[in-house]
Amino acid sequence: MKALALALLATAAPLAAKTVTVAPGPDAQERLQAALIEVQPGDTVQIAAGRYELTDGLSLDVDKVTVKGAGPDATVLSFKNQQGAGEGLLVTSDDVVLRDFGVEDTRGDGIKSKGADRIVYHNVRVEWTGGPNEKNGAYGVYPVSSTDVLVDRVTVRGASDAGIYVGQSKNIIVRNSTAEFNVAGIEIENSHNADVYGNTARKNAGGILVFDLPNLPQMGGHAIRVFENQVVENDTPNFAPKGNIVASVPTGTGVMVMANADVFVFGNMFADNGNTNVMLIGYKRPFTDKSYNPLLRGVVVRDNKHGRAGFAPSFPGGSEIAAAMGGSLPPIFWDGTGTGVIVKDAVPALSLNLPSPEASVDQAKPAPANFPDGPVPPEPKPVVLPASMEAAIK
Amino acid sequence: MRLLACLAGWMLVASAAPPGVNDALISGDTLPPKLSDFGFFTNGRPSARVHPYTLNTPLFSDYAEKERFIYVPAGKRIMYRGGGPLDFPVGSALIKTFGYPGRTLETRVLMRRASGWVALPYVWDGKDAELRRGGTRIPVEVHGQQISYAVPNQNQCKECHQLSGAIEPIGPKARNLSQSLLGDLVKAGMLDRAPAIARLPHWDDPKAPVAARARAYLDVNCGHCHNRAGSASNSGLYLTWEEADPVARGIGKTPVAAGRGSGGLDVAIAPGRPDLSILLYRMKSTEPGVAMPELGRAMVHTEGVALVSDYIAGLKP
Numbered sequence: 001m002k003a004l005a006l007a008l009l010a011t012a013a014p015l016a017a018k019t020v021t022v023a024p025g026p027d028a029q030e031r032l033q034a035a036l037i038e039v040q041p042g043d044t045v046q047i048a049a050g051r052y053e054l055t056d057g058l059s060l061d062v063d064k065v066t067v068k069g070a071g072p073d074a075t076v077l078s079f080k081n082q083q084g085a086g087e088g089l090l091v092t093s094d095d096v097v098l099r100d101f102g103v104e105d106t107r108g109d110g111i112k113s114k115g116a117d118r119i120v121y122h123n124v125r126v127e128w129t130g131g132p133n134e135k136n137g138a139y140g141v142y143p144v145s146s147t148d149v150l151v152d153r154v155t156v157r158g159a160s161d162a163g164i165y166v167g168q169s170k171n172i173i174v175r176n177s178t179a180e181f182n183v184a185g186i187e188i189e190n191s192h193n194a195d196v197y198g199n200t201a202r203k204n205a206g207g208i209l210v211f212d213l214p215n216l217p218q219m220g221g222h223a224i225r226v227f228e229n230q231v232v233e234n235d236t237p238n239f240a241p242k243g244n245i246v247a248s249v250p251t252g253t254g255v256m257v258m259a260n261a262d263v264f265v266f267g268n269m270f271a272d273n274g275n276t277n278v279m280l281i282g283y284k285r286p287f288t289d290k291s292y293n294p295l296l297r298g299v300v301v302r303d304n305k306h307g308r309a310g311f312a313p314s315f316p317g318g319s320e321i322a323a324a325m326g327g328s329l330p331p332i333f334w335d336g337t338g339t340g341v342i343v344k345d346a347v348p349a350l351s352l353n354l355p356s357p358e359a360s361v362d363q364a365k366p367a368p369a370n371f372p373d374g375p376v377p378p379e380p381k382p383v384v385l386p387a388s389m390e391a392a393i394k
Numbered sequence: 395m396r397l398l399a400c401l402a403g404w405m406l407v408a409s410a411a412p413p414g415v416n417d418a419l420i421s422g423d424t425l426p427p428k429l430s431d432f433g434f435f436t437n438g439r440p441s442a443r444v445h446p447y448t449l450n451t452p453l454f455s456d457y458a459e460k461e462r463f464i465y466v467p468a469g470k471r472i473m474y475r476g477g478g479p480l481d482f483p484v485g486s487a488l489i490k491t492f493g494y495p496g497r498t499l500e501t502r503v504l505m506r507r508a509s510g511w512v513a514l515p516y517v518w519d520g521k522d523a524e525l526r527r528g529g530t531r532i533p534v535e536v537h538g539q540q541i542s543y544a545v546p547n548q549n550q551c552k553e554c555h556q557l558s559g560a561i562e563p564i565g566p567k568a569r570n571l572s573q574s575l576l577g578d579l580v581k582a583g584m585l586d587r588a589p590a591i592a593r594l595p596h597w598d599d600p601k602a603p604v605a606a607r608a609r610a611y612l613d614v615n616c617g618h619c620h621n622r623a624g625s626a627s628n629s630g631l632y633l634t635w636e637e638a639d640p641v642a643r644g645i646g647k648t649p650v651a652a653g654r655g656s657g658g659l660d661v662a663i664a665p666g667r668p669d670l671s672i673l674l675y676r677m678k679s680t681e682p683g684v685a686m687p688e689l690g691r692a693m694v695h696t697e698g699v700a701l702v703s704d705y706i707a708g709l710k711p
Binding site: 033138 | 527528529530531542544547548549550552553556559622625627628630642647648649651652653654655656657658659661672681682683684688689692
């Protein structure tokens with residue numbers, strides 16, 4: 001009994017915690033921003049239902065704050081007339097919960113959280129309402145340089161880079177979310193320990209990407225599980241501005257894994273990805289960073305369902321290879337580099353047998369891929385987030 | 395009549411707190427609602443130990459004119475610690491007023507409290523400036539162009555001023571202040587010492603080498619975010635004066651999260667090719683999501699663009 005009382009005490013919100021409500025209307029920009037500045041740890045900023053026409057990016061720098069709307073279609077923060085800042089909402093504090101609101105038409109990224117540990121995105125929508133366009137902002141939901149990240153039941157549409165992008169972070173869950181009409185649906189980049197599951201990635205150029213890039217503070221992406229996702233109909237022509245790494249993602253790619261270690265792709269449903277369902281490659285661009293590893297090291301692809309794929313090859317040399325193989329590419333594509341690449345799915349797989357990731361397609365010796373038999377290496381442990389994060393969305 | 399007004403003015407001053415800086419406000423835990431509460435100025439003139447300063451190379455802010463002051467409380471001194479930021483004692487303040495000829499817009503105050511620096515924006519209205527933590531926009535005409543001048547909100551102050559999550563001053567680094575100014579501060583008992591050191595060139599000094607001036611310009615205009623502990627640390631692009639790695643300085647560096655900010659170009663700086671350099675493309679834009687810096691710039695700094703363009707043109711491919 002005493003223990004129960006203590007437990008209740010421990011989980012109860014601080015007595016002083018309060019809710020500050022912001023309503024639509026004139027001066028919404030200053031009122032909402034002032035609320036986000038004046039809020040105290042433990043408080044909630046409740047954004048009432050309605051449409052908010054904002055002229056500048058918003059930002060939150062107070063720990064332990066919940067920002068809550070009345071639903072992703074009921075509370076709409078529109079940045080159509082945004083005049084400044086690189087994103088719609090920027091969070092730079094810890095233990096923040098963002099839930100139940102929509103963000104539209106930001107000029108740069110949608111919602112960015114940087115160095116924001118234990119951040120929760122729940123039931124949030126970020127959308128560029130004009131559909132795919134290279135003038136749309138880069139990332140929809142953009143947690144970066146953070147430890148413990150939860151993205152749950154989020155919808156992103158129209159990002160000119162990745163809809164849901166988690167970069168240079170550790171201990172990540174992206175689940176039960178929908179990413180559509182983006183260049184990349186979901187991207188995990190330069191990150192350690194991520195579970196990506198129960199999501200739908202459709203109508204993007206590429207569905208789900210697991211990348212690692214050089215010259216960044218955090219590299220060595222590893223321990224990523226991509227499972228039980230619907231990765232279908234990724235056929236939106238790649239509309240990323242050139243220069244960005246995602247501009248090189250071939251249209252019609254389901255899951256693409258590049259230069260990572262211990263990546264497990266299993267139990268997903270793939271269909272109608274015109275380039276290929278699963279693409280496994282090393283990093284192709286030149287680099288000078290000696291601490292960077294451009295190779296795949298330990299990738300396991302197993303128990304996925306494969307629908308139609310490879311009917312519209314879109315990487316350089318792809319159509320020629322498809323023609324030589326009878327008209328289409330197999331559902332699994334490997335550049336032939338790296339170590340410990342194991343595919344257990346009972347579908348055809350193509351290897352380019354490149355001598356190294358940066359070698360040009362001219363040096364390819366395309367052939368059915370051979371993967372080692374035998375047991376697969378141990379899978380990364382499931383990502384476990386602090387209980388407070390799951391509790392926040394119960 | 396005029397005399398009466400003078401007298402009334404005098405009585406107003408006489409009845410207020412004694413002239414001079416209100417140290418308790420700076421060190422306390424409240425946020426003063428009016429700039430005059432601090433007492434940095436008496437009858438429009440700096441109070442005792444409020445010392446004006448200028449920078450060799452300043453931040454571009456839509457051609458706004460700036461007046462800068464350092465305040466150090468009596469009995470305390472700034473500690474010199476190399477070419478980087480000066481070490482200000484608790485109770486110090488940095489005061490920076492922005493405006494255009496005939497019009498004062500805003501004053502930003504950085505206060506050094508025991509818990510760290512606090513940044514506050516004050517917006518002028520008549521004879522005083524009021525705290526506006528949420529920032530605001532003010533329409534102004536600059537060089538014949540109508541712009542929406544942005545007063546930063548309190549979080550935006552921190553976005554530029556943070557290093558590893560804590561607010562730090564940006565401007566008053568020893569290397570960006572003149573030797574004579576530092577000497578004056580020592581004489582005034584506000585600074586412990588002022589060794590002669592290598593300094594940042596004036597960005598617009600035609601006698602200084604282009605590369606050094608451009609590096610100084612990038613350090614001051616970009617390096618506060620684009621450094622290894624700043625707001626743009628995740629970009630891998632570090633434009634500080636002391637950065638040694640050429641790729642980190644942008645040379646041949648591919649973008650990470652630039653999005654449409656890349657302008658369809660492949661690298662931040664393409665040596666010899668300003669036209670192919672993302673960095674310059676973003677300096678030349680005023681579009682949110684493309685323009686850099688992200689905050690505080692609604693106009694293109696034509697002269698800054700020309701300098702950085704010359705620098706890139708002079709780099710060997």
